[in-house]
Amino acid sequence: MKLVTFTHSGHTRIGKVEGDQIIDLSIAQPSLPQDMLSLLQQGGAAMDKVRDAKALPEAVLALADVKLEAPVQNPSKYLAIGMNYRDHVEESARKGIKTPETQIWFNKQVSCVTGPFDPVEMPRISEMLDYEVELCVVIGKTCKDVSIEDAPSVIAGYMVANDVSVRDIQWASPTWTLGKSFDTHGPVGPWLVTADEISNPHNLHMLLTVNGEERQNNTTSLMVYNIYQQIAHLTQIMTLQPGDLIATGTPMGVAAGMNPPKYLKVGDVIRAEIEGVGVIENKVVAK
Structure with a gap:
């Protein structure tokens, strides 16, 4: 998987890239955290939910329409x-x-x-x-x-x-x-x-x-x-x-x-x- 942190319409959250689109995980899997560090901290079960996230029409954004941020924005080291x-x-x-x-x-x-x-x-x-x-x-x-x-x-x-x-x-x-x-x-x-x-x-x-x-x-x-x-x-x-x-x-x-x-x-x-x-x-x- 390709996981991103992105900003769209003034809000920063995380997503999964498929082709030239991003699946917005805040919509496709709303139970997941909205930042990459917290997602990683939740471990394998959270990653399984990311893999299962579907490209629902309301959850899909064009990659060209978002600003890609540093994937992990606040690492400890x-x-x-x-x-x-x-x-x-x-x-x-x-x-x-x-x-x-x-x-x-x-x-x-x-x-x-x-x-x-x-x-x-x-x-x-x-x-x-x-x-x-x-x-x-x-x-x-x-x-x-x-x-x-x-x-x-x-x-x-x-x-x-x-x-x-x-x-x-x-x-x-x-x-x-x-x-x-x-x-x-x-x-x-x-x-x-x-x-x-x-x-x-x-x-x-x-x-x-x-x-x-x-x-x-x-x-x-x-x-x-x-x-x-x-x-x-x-x-x-x-x-x-x-x-x-x-x-x-x-x-x-x-x-x-x-x-x-x-x-x-x-x-x-x-x-x-x-x-x-x-x-x-x-x-x-x-x-």
Whole structure:
């Protein structure tokens, strides 16, 4: 299934995408919550009701007539792994960035989360604005100390993410969090594709363009630590909750890795696409 958070006629709620239409779950299944986080918290029984939702005439909206929002608007955590694609590690090493010896994690503060087609703001304090196409995992169950083998069972689904980064602010701090957490610098979507729709998340084509120019073009098969290893590692340390987001790394081609660097400018349009998951597109605007 493709699950969305959308706004129509001034009201925001959740729905299921079928073709070019949305089934408004507030009408088709009125007993369900009207926000994605609460839906995920209710677990499998609620998801079964979503699957059973019928395209009643009064519950159907054209996809073109709604505004798609971030599918999960208020996650408790947004975690991201750095330097997790082999070619990106090599690209960064050429810039003098040390190759990590273990999984490197940072927070994107949840206030950065924004919609799949919303604008990305150019900071006033930096011109080193960069992009990173990433497969984003959405956690579906409260979980701790999850084994690698059991990790698939705690995944609700997947989204496209652009880990927008302000490089000079990022590099000024060993934690990276500040440079990754500017408001509007966490576009995700366009929908949450449930895990059963993605047979192998480690073999998906990824593409990012800026104004139609190809910048990143690779596959998720190049992850150093796969998704299940990431979840196992994180849950040794912390409890993950339904709706938590995990950005799983980016391949080579980021602006900072180019010679010379080719950072984003006001007016640029960034399009990020992942096979089987979807497309998000964001325009850089002045703050």
